[in-house]
Amino acid sequence: MTQILETQPERTDLPLTVMPCVVADMIEPFKANFEVLRDVTRLRMYTDTTLDPDEIVRRCEGADAVIVIGVHIDDNLYTRLTHTQGHAKCFAFGGTGVASYIDLARARQDGVRVCNVRRYGDAAVAELAIALMMELARHVGELDTQVREGSWHGVFGTELAGKTLGLVGFGGIGQHVARIANGFGMRIQVWNSHVHADALAANPEIALVDGIDDLMATSDIVSLHLPLTDETRGGITFENLNHLRPGSMLINTARAEIIAPGALERRLERGDLLAGLDVFDKEPLPQDSPLRSVPGVVLTPHVAWRADGAYASLTRQVMEAIVSFYEGGDFNVVV
Structure with a gap:
């Protein structure tokens, strides 16, 4: 009421x-x-x-x-x-x-x-980005369902330690993700058209990559942390996403609109990527969205900020x- x-x-x-x-x-x-x-x-x-x-x-x-x-x-x-x-x-x-x-x-x-x-929401959004990585790597939700249904066969997992995390954007949220990932023992690299020198100076272990395609091609996990502006809207193209290696992960807790319309669905339909998505072009996510049926994709309802x-x-x-x-x-x- x-x-x-x-x-x-x-x-x-x-x-x-x-x-x-x-x-x-x-x-x-x-x-x-x-x-x-x-x-x-x-x-x-x-x-x-x-x-x-x-x-x-x-x-x-x-x-x-x-x-x-x-x-x-x-x-x-x-x-x-x-x-x-x-x-x-x-x-x-x-x-x-x-x-x-x-x-x-x-x-x-x-x-x-x-x-x-x-x-x-720097901490809250960063923590959900990490949670999506963890879910894709260790399948906690699926394992919980298995046990509740009486199964005990488990799921083979992936360690995050030692993996290369590529951050697209290095503002407050990206920097917070980097701090958490560093604690996991991940290697961290960053692409951002406006990286602040002081942010990188405070994180000397983080590598700056000159091009987004290079970051996509050399990362095990790519996490998007760009703000939505006129400059960034649609800035990540299918050609950029096509550099992601088979078996790699893509995390988006930023804005769906920073990816060109249709580019993400087109790349995911190949079925060789894992993805954790908290944001979408249309929200709530339409029932007929192809994202609902792509295997290896974890979807959350734009809740990264809700803490x-x-x-x-x-x-x-x-x-x-x-x-x-x-x-x-x-x-x-x-x-």
Whole structure:
């Protein structure tokens, strides 16, 4: 049953912020930060996960700012919330890859502020990337099913120790993956068009590879950690993926859109790769997606960011971005 949580409802002199939907396990972390908004804005928070655009517009009536959790603000919904049925002037997005959810160029043109959150999930996303590697290497889920069904024959596994891990991208998440993988005894190499010298200086055991094709061809496991930008969208092509060696692993906990449309499915259909995927071009993943039937692929429903520490940081940053909007600051402004 949907609840409506409101802060300072009597303060009608304050502007209104609306959170039209939310992931259930984020409710308590958000409530823990309600006090941040005191004397700045009223908040109306709906505690379900509706994605119905008509209902979202109805809920956001009168909102000066909208907190965006899990819903794509497509062109039609954007127009309704900012011009025809609403007057929202700020979207505070509860994530990093806001370009996948809101048309930033249009918002910039209209003078609508868009904020995101930053570095909130470095550990959480890195840990899921490692978990996907472990699942592909040691098949824990399959083994659990075997035992529960009365089988004891097991599955032959792969050691990660001694394997070469290629990281495409070396920001906060990539660096955290590297630290964990180093503890496993893996060899680590990195390709990134914008590698920071200080990051590599702090990790002298990590090799910098000049080309992404070279990294794909020489890695036992490739893990993607690029942000989604105009520059990176579709930047990993089928030709790049074709350099992956048979038997190697591909992990994506970044964004599906950094891979050219159809390129991943085309490469995986050959059946000689393992893959762990947490992100997809269309979410939820359609029932007819070929990814569902490719052997050797582990699928998770875009949950890398969903962990206690990440939630604490994310919810705090969203609230601080809202306060900053109303007080004339620039906290976490994207456009």
